Amino acid sequence: MTTTAGTVSGERIEELQQIAGEHLFMHAVQINDWRGSLKIFEKGEGVWVEDIEGNRLIDAMAGLWYKSAGYGRKEIADAMYKQLLAIDSPPAGSATVSQIELSAKVADLYPDHGARIFFVSGGSEAVETAVKMAKKYQSLNGKAGAFKVISRRYSYHGGTAMSVSLGRSPAADPMGPEMPGAVHVTNWNSYRLPYEGDPVDVAVKCANEFETVIIHNDPDTVAAMIAEPISAAYGIQVPPPEYWQRLREIADKYDVVLIADEVITGFGRTGEYFAPSNWGVQPDITTVAKALTSGYAPLGGAIATKRIADSFIGGAKETFRHLITFGGHPVAAAAGLANLEVYEREDLVGNSRRMGDYLFEKLQRLYDHQIVGDVRGGLGLLAAVELVQDRENKTAFPADAGLAKRLPKLLYDRKIVSFRAGDIISLCPPLSISSDEIDFVVDAIDDALTQLEKDLGV
Numbered sequence: 001m002t003t004t005a006g007t008v009s010g011e012r013i014e015e016l017q018q019i020a021g022e023h024l025f026m027h028a029v030q031i032n033d034w035r036g037s038l039k040i041f042e043k044g045e046g047v048w049v050e051d052i053e054g055n056r057l058i059d060a061m062a063g064l065w066y067k068s069a070g071y072g073r074k075e076i077a078d079a080m081y082k083q084l085l086a087i088d089s090p091p092a093g094s095a096t097v098s099q100i101e102l103s104a105k106v107a108d109l110y111p112d113h114g115a116r117i118f119f120v121s122g123g124s125e126a127v128e129t130a131v132k133m134a135k136k137y138q139s140l141n142g143k144a145g146a147f148k149v150i151s152r153r154y155s156y157h158g159g160t161a162m163s164v165s166l167g168r169s170p171a172a173d174p175m176g177p178e179m180p181g182a183v184h185v186t187n188w189n190s191y192r193l194p195y196e197g198d199p200v201d202v203a204v205k206c207a208n209e210f211e212t213v214i215i216h217n218d219p220d221t222v223a224a225m226i227a228e229p230i231s232a233a234y235g236i237q238v239p240p241p242e243y244w245q246r247l248r249e250i251a252d253k254y255d256v257v258l259i260a261d262e263v264i265t266g267f268g269r270t271g272e273y274f275a276p277s278n279w280g281v282q283p284d285i286t287t288v289a290k291a292l293t294s295g296y297a298p299l300g301g302a303i304a305t306k307r308i309a310d311s312f313i314g315g316a317k318e319t320f321r322h323l324i325t326f327g328g329h330p331v332a333a334a335a336g337l338a339n340l341e342v343y344e345r346e347d348l349v350g351n352s353r354r355m356g357d358y359l360f361e362k363l364q365r366l367y368d369h370q371i372v373g374d375v376r377g378g379l380g381l382l383a384a385v386e387l388v389q390d391r392e393n394k395t396a397f398p399a400d401a402g403l404a405k406r407l408p409k410l411l412y413d414r415k416i417v418s419f420r421a422g423d424i425i426s427l428c429p430p431l432s433i434s435s436d437e438i439d440f441v442v443d444a445i446d447d448a449l450t451q452l453e454k455d456l457g458v
């Protein structure tokens with residue numbers, strides 16, 4: 001028996017739970033943590049989603065950081081259907097109108113309008129592509145031995161073997177030896193500064209570690225440096241402008257390709273189409289995925305500035321020999337185009353800026369809770385609330401306080417979908433959110449924290 005939205009009986013729900021419990025891997029979570037109680041969703045509209053039992057909630061995480069245009073956009077579904085009927089995918093070595101038009105649209109929105117985009121299927125592939133492109137660029141431009149890539153600890157750059165090497169996230173499974181040439185530096189953390197001193201000086205010091213590592217490794221061996229403009233994996237860490245400005249200077253000085261991993265921040269999340277624009281910085285390559293289609297179809301890309309991309313024009317030697325069969329699938333490209341039309345028609349990037357300021361301001365009242373250590377954000381619709389046992393010493397709750405399980409439940413009961421809220425409640429709602437909906441989210445968090453404090457005896 002198949003199931004369609006709105007027609008699910010209690011018996012069928014039980015059956016689905018049983019089947020999922022036996023046959024499904026959920027990504028990056030313990031099977032025992034969801035078996036028998038998996039959340040199943042069948043409807044969505046705007047920022048609201050409805051689970052199979054009829055509970056209506058706000059998705060405060062935009063799916064997994066991607067549902068920027070919100071749920072239920074008929075024009076995006078129509079564009080995909082139209083493309084499917086016309087031609088779902090072209091013969092080898094050719095393109096569809098949707099792919100060509102989306103490349104033009106992305107270049108138009110990107111600060112360097114001469115940019116060229118290599119389409120892939122998602123964020124990890126975008127990172128793989130950017131790194132390969134950077135290495136080949138270097139070999140074509142006199143640094144044939146440059147294979148090293150510098151990244152930051154506690155980042156997230158994807159789930160494939162190479163991107164895991166770059167991310168060095170403690171959340172990733174140990175994989176044995178990393179990619180040869182993966183070198184790591186200290187990450188920026190505004191709440192727990194990695195060094196003592198004025199935050200701007202500390203940020204510059206963190207950026208300077210890239211330079212130290214380049215010098216120690218011999219600049220001729222370093223191909224690229226990569227960072228998320230705002231690290232979501234590390235708890236929404238917004239650096240001061242000087243950080244990325246310094247990264248740009250260092251990349252220029254040593255001829256190292258600067259890659260901005262904008263898989264989360266790209267397409268409006270920070271109140272600009274691309275986050276480094278907030279700081280007047282142009283990276284050499286930008287990786288994008290999630291919000292490019294608002295998750296209506298899997299699509300990613302590595303956007304190269306004209307300077308980088310032009311190196312690949314020539315003969316056999318200059319050819320970028322990189323191929324992902326379904327990269328830039330025409331139906332996904334049609335979704336991307338329709339998605340970006342929604343962006344422009346509804347000024348979603350402007351709304352991200354305006355509602356981001358509103359959200360950040362409203363979140364400040366959560367400091368009334370003793371367990372709120374830090375409220376971060378202030379750059380578009382991306383924010384975090386970090387909970388601590390002891391505010392003065394910024395001491396984290398011990399694992400046996402059970403926040404990782406308690407908090408998502410408290411929020412869900414108050415009609416908020418969060419993503420693994422534990423010590424850190426991340427907020428990344430659709431860019432179409434209204435001020436009333438933000439009030440709903442903040443009230444729900446406020447109430448959940450009141451209950452949590454009661455439960456913990458704070």
Ligand SMILES: Cc1ncc(COP(=O)(O)O)c(C=O)c1O
Nearest residue numbers: 122123124156157158261263264
């Ligand atoms: C900054 C960043 N890079 C890369 C990725 C990997 O993207 P994907 O899961 O689409 O492969 C993610 C995923 O969340 C990400 O946050």
